[in-house]
């Protein structure tokens with residue numbers, strides 16, 4: 329029996345910077361089995377309808393990472409995204425190139441910014457040059473040590489996380505989720521001798537620009553969960569240096585602030601984050617807020633059950649037992 333098909337409508341981003349003034353969207357229609365991957369559909373469009381359509385792919389098995397693109401506004405691997413659910417949810421399949429990287433043509437982007445950020449974190453072990461493996465340091469790691477970064481080797485560098493990241497869009501200097509997840513892998517590797525230097529270097533120009541939106545984790549096809557690795561890096565940075573940046577001061581201040589009364593004191597958190605001068609620089613905004621909502625600038629009264637909150641803090645501050 330022939331396989332059942334559904335009508336699938338595609339709107340595909342087309343742009344050749346050498347010839348076109350602006351991008352356009354081209355419509356294509358095909359009858360396809362619902363489980364057909366978007367990549368297979370695009371290849372059929374190219375073979376049967378438009379040989380000029382330009383895209384990048386290789387393995388067609390969700391291994392090489394080269395077919396990452398925007399499918400209905402989500403960063404996805406085209407070779408593992410099936411058309412059936414997309415048609416069901418959106419009624420059409422809009423295919424666009426990845427974000428945060430310049431378009432070379434149609435669905436192909438220049439990945440240079442992504443790889444430059446990766447190179448910037450020095451993605452290799454830095455050993456002690458005098459004593460590559462000092463006596464007493466194990467040459468292999470324990471299972472518990474490997475467990476700490478077990479997710480990051482799954483990364484296939486598809487850049488879906490980089491494309492999804494609003495912090496990269498806002499500041500191209502932000503290293504991006506993949507570079508930071510890889511950085512975490514070296515920071516917690518007991519053989520690496522540069523963990524502290526890596527943490528100190530990444531803080532002012534990168535780490536604290538993460539918005540904690542978790543879009544990178546949603547986009548990652550390999551469950552590396554970059555946003556969780558960035559959170560881990562932030563915790564390590566605070567443990568190493570305390571509050572030295574606006575971002576780390578905000579995190580430390582927020583924790584203290586809530587512990588004090590169970591509610592955030594807006595005035596106090598601004599002072600804790602930016603200092604007295606920072607507070608003064610935001611006086612105009614403070615006055616505008618105060619006019620609309622005067623209570624926001626008052627220190628909140630303690631909440632009921634503050635002792636229960638304290639127990640949570642104590643549990644959080646207790647280091648986990650070895651091996652747990």
Ligand code: FES
Pocket residue numbers: 385386387388389390391392393394395396405406407408
């Ligand atoms: S073509 Fe290799 S991951 Fe999709």
